[in-house]
């Protein structure tokens with residue numbers, strides 16, 4: 001009996017989690033956190049729709065929190081199985097989970113102060129550092145393109161998904177009543193031809209496909225229309241901001257976006273076309289993630305692996321680890337580039353930089369990644385006149401930019417092309433990991449090329 005239950009990232013982009021039941025075993029594909037609006041974040045505190053003790057193992061597509069963030073909660077509720085993932089994911093996961101546990105503990109401390117004042121009972125954090133550490137001890141790294149047998153009826157292999165370093169598509173091979181079924185979870189699919197990492201793996205066939213649809217209704221336009229590279233667009237914004245004496249703030253995800261931006265700036269510095277200003281990476285998480293990039297050169301693309309020098313070191317690049325160093329940046333008056341987390345501005349040091357600079361018209365804010373509904377980043381991007389943050393109202397006078405081409409997700413044309421290159425069409429494509437509009441749009445496009453498609457809901461059993 002084969003059964004797959006959708007437990008998250010259905011008609012939304014966060015909380016990725018699928019429960020697979022096969023050959024009397026239960027296992028999970030991802031165990032992600034719900035992020036964004038309060039009503040979604042609340043879901044993280046609900047009981048799992050399964051018994052964590054019965055889950056025998058977990059296969060992880062990549063280290064992003066919306067795919068991995070509830071693993072420590074799974075451990076808290078009794079999970080003791082193996083966590084299979086690629087080697088770079090296995091090195092990123094400890095950084096991500098410990099950071100997440102820290103955030104949970106801090107948030108709960110603040111929340112409990114509020115509850116106390118309201119005469120309410122204090123609440124336990126979602127999980128704590130010890131749960132993250134127990135989870136880390138369960139990691140087993142497996143290389144891409146190796147078939148890993150679980151037993152005689154279940155095996156899997158990982159393929160490079162080109163989304164962030166170590167990101168994987170998961171190919172499950174399950175014998176169900178002596179019939180072999182091949183089920184592919186695309187994970188998050190990256191864009192083609194981006195720096196450092198390789199292109200997404202070209203799958204040739206599968207029986208059933210779970211495909212992401214973050215940009216199921218969009219094209220990364222400027223690549224198509226203006227024939228400008230994303231580096232040229234970024235350079236133009238930074239130059240103009242520098243000329244008018246402003247700072248360029250880049251809210252950035254710690255993994256991949258930050259390193260790709262550094263890689264691009266490094267190239268421009270070497271070419272002598274980048275302004276002579278400081279570039280700050282003001283994110284302890286991004287600094288630690290950069291170390292993982294330096295280590296895993298085996299997954300680099302051709303260009304990056306042929307580099308003689310470390311692409312993450314150049315003149316004027318400053319990594320600020322401590323809070324004091326971070327605050328010092330705001331004392332400086334000269335133009336600079338500040339790359340800081342979080343990518344959607346809902347936490348992290350970027351909020352301090354926004355507070356200091358968002359109201360100045362000489363500032364630029366450059367979004368380089370997806371901004372989920374309900375996040376501060378989304379409000380700023382949708383041109384809010386003022387935003388409420390850190391207990392105050394702040395006028396948005398800065399220039400707001402979005403460079404879609406920096407996205408770590410394929411747009412629909414790339415996903416459709418990837419599907420067209422299959423030698424055999426899947427019997428069915430389940431469209432997940434996209435807000436309703438995007439999922440619906442990708443549904444139509446996939447149906448147009450003759451593939452039977454379906455958009456599942458959370459809690460739905462699919463086989």
Ligand SMILES: [Zn+2]
Pocket residue numbers: 062064163188
């Ligand atoms: Zn991701």
